[in-house]
Amino acid sequence: MSRRTVGKEIKKVDAREKVTGEALYTEDLTSDFGGVLHMRVKRAPHPHAYLRDIDTSKAEEVPGVVEIFTASDFPELKNFGLIIKDQPVLVGIDEKMRYLGDALALVVAESDKAALRARELIEVEIEELEVVDGLEKALEEDCPVVHDEEYIEATHYIDPDFCCDNVLCDHPLQRGDVEAGFAEADYVIEGEYRTQFLDQVPLQVEKGIADYDRENDVITIWAASQWLHDTQADVAQAMGLEKDQIRIKQPEIGGAFGKKEDVSVHIHLALAVRELRRPVQLIYNREESFLAQSKRHAMIIRHKTGVTEEGELTAWQTEVFGDTGAYASSGPAVLQKSLYHCTGPYDVPNVKGNSYAVYTNNPYGGAMRGFGATQMGFAYESHIDRIAAELDIDPAQLRHKNAYRKGSLTPNGQELNQSVNAVETIEGAAELAGWDIEGDHGLPAIDPTSTPLEADEEDIALGRGMATIMFGFGYGEGFPDHSIAEIELTEDETVRIRTSAADVGQGVRTVVTQIVSEVLKIDPGFIELVRGDTHTTRNAGSTSATRQTYFTGNAVKEAAEDLLGEIYHYASREFGTNHPEMAVKDGRVYSHVNSEDDMSLWELNDRLARQGVELKGRGTFFPKTYKPDTRTGQAEKVYVDYTFHTQIVDVAVDLSTGLISVENVYSGLDVGQAINPQGVEGQIEGGTAQGIGMALTEEVVVEDGVIQNPDLSRYLVPTSMDCPDIESVLIENAGSDGPFGAKGIGEPTTIATAPAIANAVYDAIGIRFNQLPIKPERVKAELERQ
Amino acid sequence: MEITFTINDEERTVDATPDQRLLDLIREDLGLTGTKEGCGKGECGVCTVIMDGEPVTSCLVLAPQADGAEIETIENLAEGDDLHPLQESFVENGAVQCGFCIPGMIMTAKQLLQEERNPDRDRIRQALAGNICRCTGYDKIIDAVEDAAQKMSGGEA
Numbered sequence: 001m002s003r004r005t006v007g008k009e010i011k012k013v014d015a016r017e018k019v020t021g022e023a024l025y026t027e028d029l030t031s032d033f034g035g036v037l038h039m040r041v042k043r044a045p046h047p048h049a050y051l052r053d054i055d056t057s058k059a060e061e062v063p064g065v066v067e068i069f070t071a072s073d074f075p076e077l078k079n080f081g082l083i084i085k086d087q088p089v090l091v092g093i094d095e096k097m098r099y100l101g102d103a104l105a106l107v108v109a110e111s112d113k114a115a116l117r118a119r120e121l122i123e124v125e126i127e128e129l130e131v132v133d134g135l136e137k138a139l140e141e142d143c144p145v146v147h148d149e150e151y152i153e154a155t156h157y158i159d160p161d162f163c164c165d166n167v168l169c170d171h172p173l174q175r176g177d178v179e180a181g182f183a184e185a186d187y188v189i190e191g192e193y194r195t196q197f198l199d200q201v202p203l204q205v206e207k208g209i210a211d212y213d214r215e216n217d218v219i220t221i222w223a224a225s226q227w228l229h230d231t232q233a234d235v236a237q238a239m240g241l242e243k244d245q246i247r248i249k250q251p252e253i254g255g256a257f258g259k260k261e262d263v264s265v266h267i268h269l270a271l272a273v274r275e276l277r278r279p280v281q282l283i284y285n286r287e288e289s290f291l292a293q294s295k296r297h298a299m300i301i302r303h304k305t306g307v308t309e310e311g312e313l314t315a316w317q318t319e320v321f322g323d324t325g326a327y328a329s330s331g332p333a334v335l336q337k338s339l340y341h342c343t344g345p346y347d348v349p350n351v352k353g354n355s356y357a358v359y360t361n362n363p364y365g366g367a368m369r370g371f372g373a374t375q376m377g378f379a380y381e382s383h384i385d386r387i388a389a390e391l392d393i394d395p396a397q398l399r400h401k402n403a404y405r406k407g408s409l410t411p412n413g414q415e416l417n418q419s420v421n422a423v424e425t426i427e428g429a430a431e432l433a434g435w436d437i438e439g440d441h442g443l444p445a446i447d448p449t450s451t452p453l454e455a456d457e458e459d460i461a462l463g464r465g466m467a468t469i470m471f472g473f474g475y476g477e478g479f480p481d482h483s484i485a486e487i488e489l490t491e492d493e494t495v496r497i498r499t500s501a502a503d504v505g506q507g508v509r510t511v512v513t514q515i516v517s518e519v520l521k522i523d524p525g526f527i528e529l530v531r532g533d534t535h536t537t538r539n540a541g542s543t544s545a546t547r548q549t550y551f552t553g554n555a556v557k558e559a560a561e562d563l564l565g566e567i568y569h570y571a572s573r574e575f576g577t578n579h580p581e582m583a584v585k586d587g588r589v590y591s592h593v594n595s596e597d598d599m600s601l602w603e604l605n606d607r608l609a610r611q612g613v614e615l616k617g618r619g620t621f622f623p624k625t626y627k628p629d630t631r632t633g634q635a636e637k638v639y640v641d642y643t644f645h646t647q648i649v650d651v652a653v654d655l656s657t658g659l660i661s662v663e664n665v666y667s668g669l670d671v672g673q674a675i676n677p678q679g680v681e682g683q684i685e686g687g688t689a690q691g692i693g694m695a696l697t698e699e700v701v702v703e704d705g706v707i708q709n710p711d712l713s714r715y716l717v718p719t720s721m722d723c724p725d726i727e728s729v730l731i732e733n734a735g736s737d738g739p740f741g742a743k744g745i746g747e748p749t750t751i752a753t754a755p756a757i758a759n760a761v762y763d764a765i766g767i768r769f770n771q772l773p774i775k776p777e778r779v780k781a782e783l784e785r786q
Numbered sequence: 787m788e789i790t791f792t793i794n795d796e797e798r799t800v801d802a803t804p805d806q807r808l809l810d811l812i813r814e815d816l817g818l819t820g821t822k823e824g825c826g827k828g829e830c831g832v833c834t835v836i837m838d839g840e841p842v843t844s845c846l847v848l849a850p851q852a853d854g855a856e857i858e859t860i861e862n863l864a865e866g867d868d869l870h871p872l873q874e875s876f877v878e879n880g881a882v883q884c885g886f887c888i889p890g891m892i893m894t895a896k897q898l899l900q901e902e903r904n905p906d907r908d909r910i911r912q913a914l915a916g917n918i919c920r921c922t923g924y925d926k927i928i929d930a931v932e933d934a935a936q937k938m939s940g941g942e943a
Binding site: 255 | 876
């Protein structure tokens with residue numbers, strides 16, 4: 001199909017200002033505000049304690065201090081939270097602090113130095129409680145209870161062999177009869193898999209500036225948010241204000257990966273500016289970002305799988321526990337999504353499972369790329385590899401045999417009837433890597449001296465591993481999910497797109513520019529975007545759940561088509577001609593029949609404006625999913641669509657040090673239609689790097705509720721030395737309902753990497769690591785044990 | 787205390803405090819906000835500028851240490867509307883996602899290309915190892931530096 005822009009490599013629309021340093025992130029706006037005040041937050045000194053007293057008198061004496069706010073200054077303040085309002089904005093006297101990120105006081109001063117100095121002088125008296133330091137402890141009989149309130153009426157079809165006092169919520173799943181399935185099986189294989197707390201580490205941490213419009217009683221906040229309108233609503237409800245009294249403007253965003261879904265600086269700033277009537281800024285440092293904001297849930301996942309000698313899966317039972325830390329954040333949804341992906345991309349007739357979100361005094365678990373499906377991906381792909389080893393079947397062959405086809409049912413009973421490309425991703429990646437699915441896995445010779453390990457040849461073991469994953473994108477599960485976009489022609493002869501979709505770097509602004517360019521047959525250079533602003537753009541939903549290309553892409557496409565329809569309608573009136581005789585191209589509308597009937601879109605716009613007609617288009621995309629049955633998790637359509645991804649990874653293991661180097665990565669990604677192939681590759685490469693971190697180096701180490709490594713010299717994000725070049729093939733098959741057939745791909749690009757690495761390590765040294773990360777000291781210890 | 791240095795080919799004399807970071811001097815006093823801060827501890831490379839021919843993390847340099855130094859930041863690369871070959875290559879190769887690491891990344895790469903005309907991919911990887919990027923997996927960043935090296939050595943030949 002001949003297309004103008006979609007599927008082509010166009011320059012990312014925001015790249016130019018980012019390479020020159022002109023792009024304005026929140027902290028670059030400070031100088032726009034005269035007399036900006038500086039805020040610092042006094043946080044909890046203990047992860048589980050009652051606040052008995054707080055004395056700010058010494059702190060108030062520090063020169064430059066303007067005000068110190070505590071909970072008693074805001075008696076009407078309500079809790080906040082993404083799904084459940086369980087998190088206090090400020091912990092009050094005789095209330096409980098539940099993790100080290102809880103805020104006790106807000107110090108506002110003329111300088112940051114003064115704010116810091118004053119913060120040190122705040123004296124607090126606390127009554128310490130026993131710390132619930134992790135999942136095992138939280139589920140013990142007689143364990144201290146983190147929240148006395150019962151926020152969710154838990155379905156509680158719970159196995160009664162553990163204590164449920166700290167269980168925030170549970171989700172069940174049941175289809176078919178697993179007991180019958182196990183009876184049918186030749187082998188029943190059980191495994192337990194554990195994943196660690198991870199920090200998203202966007203390079204820009206949480207920062208915000210706020211100002212107050214006294215006349216209209218409106219607070220404006222400049223701060224990153226993955227979902228402007230949701231943050232606006234949460235801030236407003238916590239403060240007891242109308243939504244319109246909170247205006248959030250989106251500066252450039254320096255990465256998010258789930259971390260910028262929760263409220264961070266927003267409410268604290270809003271409270272202060274309304275009281276002080278002066279602009280205030282709050283800038284976290286890296287340690288505070290580690291401390292106060294969300295983590296990827298640490299999980300314990302247990303699988304029990306029945307399989308015949310021929311490798312046919314007969315039954316799959318799963319139990320998932322997620323450490324959601326002190327507050328719910330996205331936890332209930334993360335544990336739900338995790339469970340619903342328990343069998344991965346494999347067809348199993350009998351499925352049963354439960355997942356539990358569990359409160360502890362750890363940093364709270366929230367959203368991070370893959371949203372529970374990432375942890376589950378490590379678990380099911382490690383498990384499938386184990387099954388292949390026990391059955392002595394090639395792991396690619398076992399995957400290929402059981403992978404979903406059209407007509408397969410997911411664990412939720414959703415029939416996959418469009419764009420099911422699991423098998424194609426396996427074949428695509430295998431072809432790239434030279435893995436013969438019927439025979440040899442084709443590990444190539446790797447020159448050990450060329451690895452970054454710098455080890456002797458006899459100390460290097462090489463291995464190859466595969467993982468195939470699936471990801472249901474969009475919120476799904478019956479949650480109302482939509483995006484609204486508008487398009488207009490401007491006086492500057494541009495086409496302006498209005499969307500609040502947050503571009504966190506993934507490139508939604510480029511994608512929607514390409515879509516408009518395609519629909520209106522106009523050069524991308526004519527297209528501009530407004531910045532996200534709760535008061536001038538409509539709800540686009542969040543930049544999460546791998547949904548913006550699909551949802552906002554469709555909304556923008558519809559808006560562009562709406563505008564195109566309007567152009568045809570009015571131009572045909574101007575020309576006195578009929579629609580089939582007209583065309584639009586390069587910013588002009590013209591008639592095929594009469595060459596004099598030809599005008600620029602902006603001329604048409606001017607003429608109509610004089611008649612009082614506004615030329616604009618609006619589009620809304622609002623597809624339906626269904627809430628799964630509360631007892632069985634079954635529904636006709638739980639997610640709008642599914643994306644599949646297979647990765648093959650080659651590793652070199654240094655037997656003398658336990659260090660692992662990732663040598664080659666081959667990706668087969670199901671994309672439907674790549675709107676911007678270069679952007680898709682960028683997602684694969686970046687997602688893989690995060691997967692390498694999850695597999696090998698990254699772990700937020702928490703002891704007794706205290707993070708031991710809240711910095712980047714001890715929390716190890718992969719560097720350029722750790723990430724190899726990646727070869728990928730994009731599987732473009734029709735059938736998705738996304739714009740031009742596109743699927744969402746952001747999160748699926750990260751999920752396959754960690755299990756593929758673990759499987760490659762097993763292939764190299766015969767040791768299966770069921771717990772992440774696979775650090776060198778663990779590898780070394782296991783090697784020595786053998 | 788008064789310090790004098792050259793920044794982006796311009797001599798400047800400013801009042802600095804002994805504990806002021808070069809990063810804050812650049813961003814706040816001089817208003818050059820292209821240089822970013824990612825960790826404040828010299829661990830991420832986001833705040834990299836070139837000082838006396840070396841890429842340095844400006845969060846770890848005290849302002850008085852810059853007295854008499856020659857400093858270059860990201861703002862110095864483009865000439866009017868014409869991007870520096872590195873900037874151009876970063877745009878063309880899709881090496882930019884959130885963009886927060888990019889100014890520091892480009893400054894490190896610039897110094898590398900100043901010293902070596904045609905570094906291979908392994909050498910580029912090594913040189914950039916102190917600049918963390920969380921978005922791209924580095925693949926396209928390395929492509930961009932390779933590409934810029936070609937453009938630049940081609941231009942000189």
